[in-house]
């Protein structure tokens with residue numbers, strides 16, 4: 001393949017960058033970062049005009065442009081990508097339960113919508129596109145993860161099938177973002193405030209933990225290092241749900257922890273996987289990150305017989321039950337780096 005060279009950090013200065021799902025928490029942190037890097041324009045693309053209005057006021061920066069639309073509708077995506085050098089694709093249906101009950105909605109947004117984003121970006125002359133995925137796309141058991149897995153395949157197929165494209169498309173996967181909207185930590189904090197026991201689904205369940213800032217670092221790393229079709233993950237520690245509950249409780253209360261085990265929810269897994277063993281065996285260690293290059297074997301089937309992979313049986317998945325495990329004190333140290341936790345502690 002004739003790869004376009006990855007962009008340099010300096011290329012951001014004066015660039016136009018579009019963010020799909022740009023009014024979400026990732027979009028806000030990324031937009032702030034891009035403005036600090038001196039971009040000429042940030043095109044925020046999203047469905048929600050009220051959130052766009054809030055963001056417009058809170059940023060109050062004339063380099064921001066807001067585009068209303070839905071990734072399901074390619075025509076609505078085009079204006080946001082016209083003239084854009086780079087695109088970060090964060091628009092998605094991300095909640096496990098809602099996708100479980102309405103899987104066809106996940107197909108429309110996460111698969112068809114991502115395809116629209118990829119094709120429109122390429123047709124608009126975008127140089128680099130990073131698609132955000134999740135650990136739930138590996139060995140997926142729920143509709144959200146399944147649809148994200150197919151988004152990944154769509155991105156990789158674009159790279160494989162368009163070897164002369166001037167656009168580099170890559171994928172990042174990350175685990176649970178601490179304190180993200182609707183996630184377990186704000187739920188625990190609300191329960192604590194209400195004087196209720198913390199509801200534990202399954203105490204031994206493990207999750208990779210990372211901050212929103214780290215998710216931006218991962219996406220930035222992909223942006224600066226990707227070859228077409230690459231997949232990136234950030235090395236991350238994990239904790240059990242029991243540890244997480246005790247860490248939150250210990251930070252915010254002097255009383256003995258009060259927890260109630262409620263059992264696993266629809267579509268949940270005991271442990272998450274960031275890289276399957278098949279990916280891990282091909283992964284390049286890049287310090288804080290792993291890079292998995294595109295499997296760009298073509299339709300020459302004989303290669304599948306003569307160039308097989310024998311190392312795969314000797315390695316394990318990179319999963320939340322075999323990564324660095326945080327105890328209560330280490331989880332609390334991580335929590336103290338989260339702005340919402342800092343605010344919560346300051347209120348006490």
Ligand SMILES: O=c1ccn([C@@H]2O[C@H](COP(=O)(O)OP(=O)(O)O[C@H]3O[C@H](CO)[C@@H](O)[C@H](O)[C@H]3O)[C@@H](O)[C@H]2O)c(=O)[nH]1
Nearest residue numbers: 094095134135136175176183184187199200201202205241
């Ligand atoms: O009251 C609760 C709620 C959740 N959990 C557990 O806490 C962990 C984290 O749950 P949650 O914060 O809801 O995250 P996930 O279900 O793992 O999914 C989140 O993390 C994904 C990334 O892996 C995102 O893509 C999803 O949007 C986001 O909901 C899981 O083990 C849950 O079983 C509890 O113990 N008690």
